Amino acid sequence: DDPLRIRRACEKHGVKLSALSSHSQLSKPEIAVEYLKQAARYAAECGAPVINTHEGHKQPWTTEEEDFVLIRYSIMEAVKVCEPRGIKLGLEMHQTYSLIPAKYDRILNLVDSPVVGANFDTGNAYLGGEDPIAWLDRVKHRLVHMHAKDISVEQSEAERGKVMGTAVGCACGDGVIDWERVIAILRPLPQDIVLSVECGTLDQAARSIDHLRKLV
Known part of the structure; x- marks a missing residue:
């Protein structure tokens, strides 16, 4: 739908958007990158301050280190669109790596940006x-x-x-x-x-x- 239409409807009814569910597989950049870029642009127009995502399912043909390179790539590309718009990127614990606290910390720290949280x-x-x-x-x-x-x-x-x-x-x-x-x-x-x-x-x-x- 048109994000400005969503924004107007929310303003009319006194609703504040807290975030967009933009869950995509960060470990699959061919899916995540363009999806999150679009989510960031949509969030900026509809008035949502945060877009949320997670790393996705572990693929059987990649190593853990390869996965973290792919995840970092996707986060970095999303951050480039989020930062100038003031949109936060919320990383959720929901999949293979992020449900382990130490590995979740690693994901949080893959990209040094104030919008990643x-x-x-x-x-x-x-x-x-x-x-x-x-x-x-x-x-x-x-x-x-x-x-x-x-x-x-x-x-x-x-x-x-x-x-x-x-x-x-x-x-x-x-x-x-x-x-x-x-x-x-x-x-x-x-x-x-x-x-x-x-x-x-x-x-x-x-x-x-x-x-x-x-x-x-």
Whole structure:
């Protein structure tokens, strides 16, 4: 759609866009580069301050070092379009490398740019087998956006340590994530961070907002 049309509709109804989901495979530049360039231009016109992405699935015919060269190339090309427009590039933990904190740090530091930062997903971090609170504290100064995703006990027991994240979780406050500690980490930060709720139903979204507002 026309980004200016989206912008006008948002302004008319008092809606602020927090980010664009621009997920593409950074390890496949033939896909990621032009997609992210277009996303950055679209974000600038529609009024979204952040575009989010991840590194993508591991290909069987590349080595890890080759993958990081490809990822760096894609990020660098995206940054060249993001920087002059003031658009942040949020890197999410959602795939092979980024669900390992040390390798996620490496991805964050592949390109030295003030627009590159973390789109932290609490649910993905947890399902990957990590402590999301400790990990959030580790990258808090690189945050540009957050996916507020809770994970039910049932999903945790079935999937933790077995999957590379999930598209949606349960209502915030109904699952295993300690939102009081999440907010305690975010509150002192100098930058404003949007908590973008990712859940499965409108009812879950409403309950998530109610729960988070009590803590903020």
